Amino acid sequence: MMTLLPIVDRCDNYSLDTTKDRLVSFHLSKDSTVPVGFLYPSIVQRLRDYNSASDRWKPNVKENATVDEAPFVITESKVFFSPSITTFEERSSLCKHLCESWRDTNLFSDLIGGRLWRDELYPIYPLAMRDNTIEGAAFVMERVCCALFGFVTYGVHMTMYTEDGRIWVPRRAKTKQTWPGLLDNSVAGGIPYGLKPMESLIKECMEEASLPEDIAKNAKTVGCVTYFYQTAKGWLQPEVEYVYDLCVPPPEAGSQYIPKPLDGEVESFELMTVEQVLQHMRLEEFKPNCAVARFVACVTLTRAVIVVDDDDEVGVPVLVLGGDDRLVSDGETCYDPSAPPPPECYLTYIIREL
Numbered sequence: 001m002m003t004l005l006p007i008v009d010r011c012d013n014y015s016l017d018t019t020k021d022r023l024v025s026f027h028l029s030k031d032s033t034v035p036v037g038f039l040y041p042s043i044v045q046r047l048r049d050y051n052s053a054s055d056r057w058k059p060n061v062k063e064n065a066t067v068d069e070a071p072f073v074i075t076e077s078k079v080f081f082s083p084s085i086t087t088f089e090e091r092s093s094l095c096k097h098l099c100e101s102w103r104d105t106n107l108f109s110d111l112i113g114g115r116l117w118r119d120e121l122y123p124i125y126p127l128a129m130r131d132n133t134i135e136g137a138a139f140v141m142e143r144v145c146c147a148l149f150g151f152v153t154y155g156v157h158m159t160m161y162t163e164d165g166r167i168w169v170p171r172r173a174k175t176k177q178t179w180p181g182l183l184d185n186s187v188a189g190g191i192p193y194g195l196k197p198m199e200s201l202i203k204e205c206m207e208e209a210s211l212p213e214d215i216a217k218n219a220k221t222v223g224c225v226t227y228f229y230q231t232a233k234g235w236l237q238p239e240v241e242y243v244y245d246l247c248v249p250p251p252e253a254g255s256q257y258i259p260k261p262l263d264g265e266v267e268s269f270e271l272m273t274v275e276q277v278l279q280h281m282r283l284e285e286f287k288p289n290c291a292v293a294r295f296v297a298c299v300t301l302t303r304a305v306i307v308v309d310d311d312d313e314v315g316v317p318v319l320v321l322g323g324d325d326r327l328v329s330d331g332e333t334c335y336d337p338s339a340p341p342p343p344e345c346y347l348t349y350i351i352r353e354l
Helices: 005-011 041-052 088-104 143-149 197-209 274-282 288-302
Strands: 024-027 037-039 072-074 078-081 121-124 139-142 153-162 167-172 187-190 220-230 236-248 266-272 307-314 318-320 327-329 345-350
Touching: 005 220, 005 274, 005 288, 037 041, 037 143, 041 072, 041 088, 088 139, 088 143, 121 143, 121 153, 139 143, 143 236, 153 197, 153 288, 167 197, 167 274, 187 197, 197 236, 197 266, 220 288, 236 288, 266 274
Parallel strands: 024 078, 153 236, 220 318
Antiparallel strands: 024 037, 072 078, 121 139, 153 167, 153 187, 167 266, 220 236, 307 345, 318 327, 327 345
16 A cells, blocks of 8 residues: 655654764753753854853843853753753743844844744743643743754644545645645644643634634544654754544534634635545645644544554554654544643554555
8 A cells, every 4th residue: 555654754854863963952951861952053153152242141130149150051962051040931031032132133034034933932841742731841932943942842733524524624825934835734833832732722723714612622632743853944843743633514514614714824725535635645735744643634534554552652642753663543542631641551553554
């Protein structure tokens, strides 16, 4: 059978294990053993420059006597916050000043310049997919700047399908800053700081598809997808996407079940069969991460895979990309993404068997 692995590879196109890039890990502190990001030498040099700048961020003198201490400690193998910078507020304030100074001096304009700047804060967690609560964030950073540091970001992706198995597919507006004109998931968006996954999904449902909360809240969680994406210009974007399904009556049942563009980010919606969706995916007409998340829905709707019982798979059902054995949840176990994962084992699909 025809494999869909090229679709996965297009999204999950970077591996820390095999890359020849020289990266420096970013940590919260000197004693931290788990990095929260990965930096190119060019970014490390800019941090050195910022450390020596006269207008760099400085902590409140009343609260911290080491006001002249450089904000970042930079070694050959790692970068971390100064020992005096220990709180959520301090880290966030420093990152805000740093990123805005880069923007205002036209550094990295291909990523953060002009209308690419979003004015949207993303949470950065000490451990990806662990304690991903609002209170668990180590700091926040402007959305578009996260790729400069290789920070993990989070989003929601929902497939809206009809009772007869057809899928609502939007086309991104040609005015979008990223991936203009490509096909997308029925509803998708990043999770900003202050919102839980379901809250983000409900917000996106109204903004992108004119779907009210009383319909959106019926979406079912079907797992999450992780991948490590490198942009065409080389920036690193590891991401975690919480995946949802929403089954609705066919269009003739009422206009309230027909998604409609609202905020200008979507040009139109079209109802497609699973076969049509898969064909568009193979033709690379979907935004890469949307194609992978959409794949989960196609698996759920067609069951065109070999199912295996993996007794070693514990926790949240996840499609973990970046290895030889790529697994995806069966979509039958719902969970609260904001809560600790349950201890049950899950059935998994092997993508390469499709």
